[in-house]
Amino acid sequence: MPEVIQEWVTRQADRRPEGTAVAGADRTLTYGEIEALSNRLARSLRERGCAQGDRIALLMPKSATAIACIVGIYKAGCVYVPLDPASPVGRLQRIVRACGSRWVLAAGPVGDALEALTTGGEAVPGLAVGWLGRAPAEGRRFTPSLTPAEIEAHPSGWLACATRSHDPAHILFTSGSTGAPKGVVITHANVIHFVEWAKGYFGLGPDDRLSGHSPLHFDLSVFDIFGAFAAGATLCLVPPELNVLAHRLADFIRSERLTQWFSVPSVLNYLARFDAIRDGDFPALRRVLWCGETLPTPTLIHWMRRLPHPVFTNLYGPTETTIASSYYTLPGCPGDERAPIPIGSACGGEELLVLDPDLRPVPRGEAGEIYIAGAGVSPGYWNDPDATRAAFRPDPRKGEGEERIYRTGDMGRVGDEGLVYFLGRVDSQIKSRGYRIEIGEVESALSCLGFLSESAVVAIKSEGFEGALLCCGYVARPGAIPTPVDLRRELGRALPGYMLPARWRAFERLPVNANGKIDRRALKEVFEQHESQTARHA
Template structure:
């Protein structure tokens, strides 16, 4: 079984059923198969072979899904590229992935020109929109939908081993260089098989496709939908800036499943975009990628009592998600974070100490993941792979592997895992060790706070790291009121020293809160205040 087989089986069983929808465009399963077969044949004719990589510079639209399936049918792995990324970042990813070909939509020609310049390749601005060309051996090209509608072609039908890569997903690296995570067919299939069973996905389902295609959450949307023979409704990126338009999309498309990062849900709650008992067709709402503030979750659960709410947890390196927690009822205490739950089938969550030994229930430890979802590692980077994927200490000779998530967690007496934040979000301020996630949970529970994030900024001296709070709040809600509200829930040494009121928190390309950007804002604020103090001091000195 390979990833592309799900759509092929659906085409055999229900060829006329809608597979993909976006705007006014509809693509039936039979059309998806025909178009991807034709493109796969053309890829093979142009030299794409088993084990190659093919870069996809295609915005989220049905043609991108066709291209993904075509690459898989040619025996290659696809590398989804963010069409909105600057040429410099695209250049780094392409240089690392070394694709044998790039596929792009015609309007991406400008991006390709910039990319060609970064890679010292010939310019491609003159490339025709209806064919692929290689300029002086450079595998650059543009595909248009009309090219796929050419006379019928037979897909090469290359069958790779499920352990071979299906795609490479590049995530941000701490050094500034993107890291390529290798995702195999088997890894995705294992999660999809579990998810379809767990959520009861069926052919009549209408499923959202909200995340960008270079983000691993989109993998779940695509392949779980096709595994069930259901409909995938791709959410136009433009709707993400309009919470009421998102709500209207869910309502008018009669979606049965919504899946996104929590920031989207927080944004919609902030503008009260969801009506009471809204979305009657919606059966389940899932989130993953970051913490959903409990007050926001409660807001949604009160609005939609007919919906099943599930928290998914897992890094890209472990394929989409490794654990799940479905809420049995509205949380009674809005100050407590939602658990990340128990492991998905074939996965394990391990909370270990510094010697890689299990910690007792209730104690805090480092969170590791084992099981079928683990990636082989980072693309052509053995050093990073060895640092993150460790020998399993429970197996003779460490034959198995565990992945170091970098997160802190604890297991309760019922075996449920609770996420406590990033290990690197534990700071030392005024001599105290503090978990920033605890402050963030308390601030999220304050009435009037619609969205917030806590970051640490090096302040030097005894203070060590300054606790900085960025927030979006109702009118009239300022730092004095927030500090007073937090004082009743937190000790004084955990109260934020710096505050930043914003209309909206910055988000990264995957829709998560952009904490590095917030740190930069606070650093700039710190520098401005220091300069102002110096100027005042200089003025006083001159006046003497």
């Protein structure tokens, strides 16, 4: 087992340098090429003052170049912080400031965001830009401190690194209930433990071709990338535009001869909804994996009836416990569309605990809150000790030592067969299209819109592929007549697209309960009734 993540690349480069590591739309890199490029980048960063443990942000579309940059950041002894190019500039600024990054590596159509990050009144002080784009960043108000030509001038050989397994590998920012994104710290050991377990359990090898579907700021991408590198397999990057083109996405799976598909369930729903899967389709496919939210059993049956050859595995786990903490591989196609699919058993070295409010195990069949213990548990949230203490509790079975359990906020039960079943959320956090969304963060952004006097957000179940629909009820200020288009546009300046409500309704006054607080249950019923009526008349 390696000490640090980047060792997987070096090992594969030594064994099979001509083997394809990453196949992307921009370029294809062999293991030898990605080793050389990442070594040059690491030397360039060190030469320019990047020190052990510095946080380096990555702002570029998913590409072979981006993957090489991630490895190079690790080799420089630094911590990788992915930024979503589609996020509003304000959110990017908050993340860069929160993690104290002094460098951002960038490429692609991100010039406007870079200008906002580096120039003007809201710029992040002292932020240097490493421009990795093939075309020079001309006509922009920022001046790159590092270019591809300068990187290429450095030696490509191996270089020593002081990073150890317990050190942070990356910080993944998720939705925060206070309105500020939370940075989840993941160590090299966290990642290595899960990937090595998964490599053994799924039998990953050099002849595998793994999908790279998830965006880089989403934690599933860590398994896409390093699951492939640990096995010496090929990572096949899925073009993001195919997410709204079901039949072209299916064509990609066929033409790339993928042996493993891994995504959030909404993608599987989408392909099923548009009937993009033929009987006996995807002959090279060996495994279909999903994680991030519940996959409806009818969708699973749709897939399994058409594809009898791959194995289907449900993975479960929040970002705070590193990619996934439990698994359930279907023994056969479910016979009942109403039968729930368990989240299963804990991955090797991890534990799923279903506990009552006093942190005692609940009897089998009874509902409790899911806690996770073991090798995947994060050290906590970056520079946020209060949030860390609230979510990462001392393990009640082991006293006040260093062993901790993570409170997921999910409800679950243990079935008679010993498998764990997911029952839903206990708080205001929801998942839509696989993204974790704190309703509080959406409401915090809404409260900043000057033409609203009151607003509230609820989530309702969607019959589509989204999983959940965000719905906003609002009261406009006197004299203001904002339309849903106006609200989406203004809110989109503060939040990424996946966090914007899909349904809007104006009220003279929001419903309240006996305590005078907003009655969210009543608000939810209003949207559910409207959705039901719309469906009947469709």
